[in-house]
Amino acid sequence: MSAVGLARATIRTLLLAGVREFVLCPGSRNTPLSLELAEAESRGLLRLHVRIDERTAAFLALGLAKGSGVPAAVVSTSGTAVANFHPAVVEASMSHTPIAVVTANRPLSMLGTGANQTIPQVGIFGDATRATVHVADERPDTWQGALHKAVYAMGGSPVGQGPVQIDLGFSPPLVPTDPDFITPVQRDEPHLGIVAEAPIALVALPPRSLVVVAECAAELAESAVRTAVSAGFPVHIEAGTSLTAANEACLRAGAFLLRSDLIREWRPEHLLVVGRPTLSRPIPALVQSGDLEVTIVSDDPSITNPMQTGLPPARASKVEITGLVDADFARAWERADIAAAEVIDAQTREVFDAGAAVAVVAESRPDVLVVASSNPVRDLDERAVRRSQRVVANRGAAGIDGLVSTAVGVALAVAPARTTALLGDLAFLHDANGLVIGPSEPRPDLTVVVVNNDGGAIFASLEQGAPEYAEHFERVFGTPHGADLEALCAATSTPYQRCGDAGALADALAAAADGIRVIEVPVSREQERERRQDLARRVLAAVETSLATES
Incomplete structure (x- = not known):
């Protein structure tokens, strides 16, 4: 049996598990997977997304799985490419999102030989995966058992569903030498990875x-x-x-x-x-x-x-x-x-700050709202009217990495539903590569709102934002960057708009997105701590007054 045969068996097993979205990164060792996935898409068996950055690719798979509610897969070559998956795997683990991380490898006998692009990648994600299997192409008798073990663990394990690593040891030839292809999944075949409901x-x-x-x-x-x-x-x-x-x-x-x-x-x-x-x-x-x-x-x-x-x-x-x-x-x-809500609404009307911008986004009521960690989700918590709203947030590990790609994945999964992503400037810059999408790739309708206060505003409201730490605050916590977001968007041909007040932002959000667009909302970070503390004081005073009136 060949590397191509193992690639076909792996893809078919994932199809049986319900996976229909595959994200692929280019490489040499994963050639069998790349060619078979491209052919499988041409036959209508799956949808393929190609990305040049493995970290972006993994977060795209995460977003596809979160948006659709079914597992997605991400595929890479060997070496450091695999390590770049780690942040998304951690988030998938902590948010119980099922993704199959398929990593191409050389035969394990090549470890320690100095072979190019060979690292100890089996189990590289540690406890973040529900299972890790290595499957060698020269042992076809082990394929089914190992692949099924991974799929069942992805669907449910003692700690819940989550990511798995399927590491494939490929030896040459890496390209097909026969006309065979993946056997199509039949309707009456058993679905893999079903989890029983809790009480x-x-x-x-x-x-x-x-x-x-x-x-x-x-x-x-x-x-x-x-x-x-x-x-x-x-x-x-x-x-x-x-x-x-x-x-x-x-x-x-x-x-x-x-x-x-x-x-x-x-x-x-x-x-x-x-x-x-x-x-x-x-x-x-x-x-x-x-x-x-x-x-x-x-x-x-x-x-x-x-x-x-x-x-x-x-x-x-x-x-x-x-x-x-x-x-x-x-x-x-x-x-x-x-009483508290009256003060919050008054502040939102009177002062256009980050919180007010978030309130405008919430009031635009997209079908799905992807929210970054740090201040955006906290501002949403403080300002938004409580009504049913589907929110996707990477709160498993609460990182700000990979959020553009996560949002792209969500938007692709829920289309034609209207998706808006609400990010801070640091989260946007952290995953600017998420805007690098090839001309032949599926591209969703997605509005990305970037509340830009030129740095890490959340730290101003935490202990390190106190006046006694002011000497070093700006450099090590505020981290101003001065990045030109319009120029960055131009580099990837991403439509860009700048909105400086609530009315302009509301009007921009009312227009339907055609592809991916970015709306920048510049706000000041000066007196950030004082503004937030003043709002809290006013709200708490209103609560105190309501209690006094009641008594």
Whole structure:
């Protein structure tokens, strides 16, 4: 059997697992895969995407899998090409996104010989993969068992679905010498990698309970919000992927209420946390305070000690919340939320800053919103009205890398749905290679909004942004770059528009994207810390006033 035979067997196994999106990077050792994938696309078996940068390619596969909800594959040659997949593999692992990382290799006997482009790449991703298999072309009797092991692990393992590495040892000849081709998948063949559903968690809450819904699957978030709202409990839903389950009965200003006097005056006796909170420090602080009961429901089997509580979470794909709410408790939270929201909306109208720009993007209501970590997702959490919105965010590891490519992948997967990506300038620059797309490649309709404050604005609101660290702050945290985004877009023939106020941004977003376009929104980073602290003071003062009026 040949390298080409192993390539065909690998592609067919992935097709049986439901993979239809393949991302390919050029190389020599992966020649059998490259030729077979191109031929398979010409016969309508799959869709192929070619990228010259392996890191971009891996994040594109991540976005395709997140957008479609089914596994995607990324393919590379040997050597350092493989190492460039690592950041996306880590995110896929922590966000439980199934992707097959197919790495071409030389026979393992070549290690230590000085052979070109040969590194110890089997298992290079460590614990980030659900399984790693090496399959040698000279051992066809091992192919099926090893490939099926990887596919089943991608669909589900003790720590949930996620990425796998399929490392293929290819020896020459690397090009086809026969007319055979991949055997088409038949309709009646068994699908590989199916995972059984988790159970429903039944949670009866005491009268003064607060419900927090954070990063989790849409099914769990929807069941939590629906049943908690129906019972009348206050619900704070973080503006991440679970925002798809939001409705206007959820708290609008929960990000502020959790650090307000409301927590002291109307302190919950019980806190129910559904999913994994990633945006708000007060939530872990409440969980660990020790003076209220805590229940945690999670669909993430890799989390065994949530927020360092020592409490095992209830593992479930759905939750049903019941209980009789304390009407006075619920009204106090509702009044405080209304008062806080009025201040937030007033600030958004009066001052066009990063938060206001994010609010305009949210109000444009794209079908899918891809949001960067750091300030964009936090501004969304503070400013956005709670309504159902599909959000894709790389919050598994909360990195800012690969986000342009992730957004391209999402947009390709959900087309013709309207997709907008909301990025900061550093996230955009970090993955500017994501705009390098060949003329023959599938290209989505995607609007990329870049809120550009020339540096790392998030650090201004953290401890290192305090005045006593001002001497070195700008260089090592602020990191101004002075990059010309318009020129960068011109280099890749990407349509560009600059919007300096809310009206211009709203008008630009109202126009349909034709291909990939970039909208730059320049905002000032001066007094960033003071602006954010002033907004928080005003919101918290409004909450305090609502409490005083009530009493």
